Amino acid sequence: MAAKRPAYGCRVKLVAESFAWPFRGRRRSTWAAGVLCVLLLPVLFIPLLGYAIAATRAAEQDPSQGPPAWRMSASLLADGFWTALAVLLTLLPFAIAWDPLxxxxFNAGASPTRDPAMSGIYAHVIAFFALALPWGLVALLVLPHATASFAATGKPADLFNLAAAVRGVRRDFATWNVAAAAIVTGWTIGLACAGLLCVGIVPGIFYAILVSAHAAAALHRSGPHPSAG
Structure with missing residues (x-):
């Protein structure tokens, strides 16, 4: 039992480091650019996702450093494009199921009102939340390992290798479990607590992205071919 305590301590440390990592380096320009991309998400989601890959890569190479500086480049945009496509593919089955559900x-009378228009809105909202949980579980299962591998190799195929992502979870379930907990908690803090702390949801989302990048990077470092650092 005592032999397991160091490993457990390292995993708890991972969560704490993931929460603190966004504030290392004190690069105000990094946060300013990130907040701007989140604020203009419908237009700048590809650069934002590209930066998320760059942040994951930086955490893989040297987790003692903070988030990298923004460097707009063709490779960052390409990384963002491939990542957006991977996220879209995880969403696609649930998006297809949304209207039938x-x-x-609607036909089951799940709406609290009998007004047809409002009933339709209620039915879509209920279906959305019914599908959100399974999509979140699928995303947590495949995306952290996939993005960590893509950040390490630069090969887009790694983003779409679902079998490799599942094998990674099975290979080191404990590390994935802690990384997933850090990601979920980071997003909870970003979306909920940011408003309570009068910080705002926009910087909260960027904070959650950085926490997720650091947590995903740990999956690559725990794999059979860990990066330096």
Missing amino acids: SSAF
Whole structure:
């Protein structure tokens, strides 16, 4: 039992380091650019996702350093494009199921009102939340390992190798479990607590992205071919 304590301590340390990593380096320009991309997310989501890969790569190479500086380049945009496509592919089955499930809720009378227009809205909202949880579980299962591998190799194929991502989870379930907990908690803090602390949801989302990048990087370092650092 005592032999397991160091490993447990390292995993708890990973969570704490992931929460603190966004504030290392004190690069105000990094946060300013990130907040701007989140604020203009419909237009700048590709650069934002590209930077998320750059942040994951930086945490893989030297986790003692803070988030990297923004360097707009063709490679950053390419990384963002491939990452957006990977996220879209995880969403696609649930997006396809959304309307049929909404119709099922509508026909079942799940809405608290009898007004047809409002009933349709309620049915779509209920279906959205019913599908959000399974999508989140799928995303947590495949995306952290996939993005960590892509950040390390630069090969887009690694983003879409679902079998390799699942094998990575099975190979070191404990590390994935802690990384997933850090990611979920980071997003909870970013979306909920940011408003309570009068920080705002926009910087909260960027904070969650950086926490996720650091946590995902740990999966690469725990793998059979860890990076330096």
